[in-house]
Amino acid sequence: MSIKKKLGLGVASAALGLSLVAGGTFAYFSDTEITENTFAAGTLDLSVDPSTIINVNNLKPGDWMNRTFKLKNDGTLDISKVILTTDYDNEELAKHIRVNFLRNLDKSGVVTPNDIVYSTTLDQLKGTAPDAVQKKIWSPFGENSGLKAGTKDDFKVQFEFVDNGKDQNHLQNASLKLTWTFEAKQTAGESR
Structure with missing residues (x-):
């Protein structure tokens, strides 16, 4: 090998060595932190107690039936509203069954015992x-x-076969199957 080649190889080796030494001795401070984050959705869980509010036979015009039931929020999220939809299978008899919502005991506060909040036929x-x-x-009392999550509302309702x-002979032996569907809606989103 010629001296030129040896010298060139030596310079190249020295340059490589310097670059390794410079790169290997470069130091800096560092610190690392790790966060573990969670997103967990809440639940809407509405229940009706009892699941059958009314079941009666042998009705005649003028009869009325008082019933109570509860709507319970068994979920973890507050409910803003509970939409009630009504369905039935006998249009003619539905015209003669009046529903008197006597009270939502938790919302009404102080009212008289037979204060009808809402009244209409099926x-x-x-x-x-x-x-x-x-x-x-309107009342300063009541909810x-x-x-709210973990709470319930108590209801009094009256069904009346209107005389x-x-x-009304054409209604003898008539029957009606009533289906009430209670649909819970969440409250509006908020900054968390």
């Missing part, structure tokens, strides 16, 4: 969507509208 109730947990009576003072 055929008029169908197609509407009233909010069952809305505070309808605000909605249903219209006319011949």
Whole structure:
């Protein structure tokens, strides 16, 4: 090998060695932190107790039936409203069954025992969507509208087979299957 080649190889080796030494001795401070984050969605869980509010036979015009039931929020999120939808299978009889919502005991505060909050026949109730947990009576007492997580509202309702003072013989032996669907809606989103 010629001296030129040896010298060139030596210079190249020295340059490589210097670059390794410079790169290997470069130092800096560092610190690392790790965060573990969680997103967990809440639940809406509405229940009705009892699941069958009314089941009666042998009705005649003028009869009325008082019932109580509870809407319970068994979920972890507050409910802003509970939409009530009504369905049934006998249009003619539905015109003669009046529903008197006597009270939502938790929202009404201090009212007289037979204070009817809302009254309508089943055929008029169908197609509407009233909010069952809305505070309808102004009162400084009682809860605000909605249903907080872990709470319940107590309801009194009266069903009445309206005696219209006319011949209602065509309703003998008639029956009606009533389906009430309670749909819970969440509260609005908020900064968390």
